[in-house]
Amino acid sequence: MAVEGKLGASVSPVFAPHLGIETTGKVTRYGLAQAAQAMGDQVVAQQRYEELVALWKNADPDRPEVVVANRFLVQHH
Numbered sequence: 001m002a003v004e005g006k007l008g009a010s011v012s013p014v015f016a017p018h019l020g021i022e023t024t025g026k027v028t029r030y031g032l033a034q035a036a037q038a039m040g041d042q043v044v045a046q047q048r049y050e051e052l053v054a055l056w057k058n059a060d061p062d063r064p065e066v067v068v069a070n071r072f073l074v075q076h077h
Contacts, residue, residue: 026055030065033072042076049073 033048049069056066 026052026065029055030069033069037072045072046076 029048029052033045033052036042036044036048049072052065052069053073056063059066061067061070
């Protein structure tokens, strides 16, 4: 799946259904956040991590994805 950004945000929703890619789940948001962070897009990374934390608000706080998301959000606020 293309990383969200200049082109990815408009292309991903078009192709994802045809590829059978689920784009709204927790793991997908984590992957998008990680990819955005790796590409230096802190704004998108923050948005995806915030969505992830909201979706997993009742999850085990020690879950690795939640730990990474919370650490990022603390460092970038």
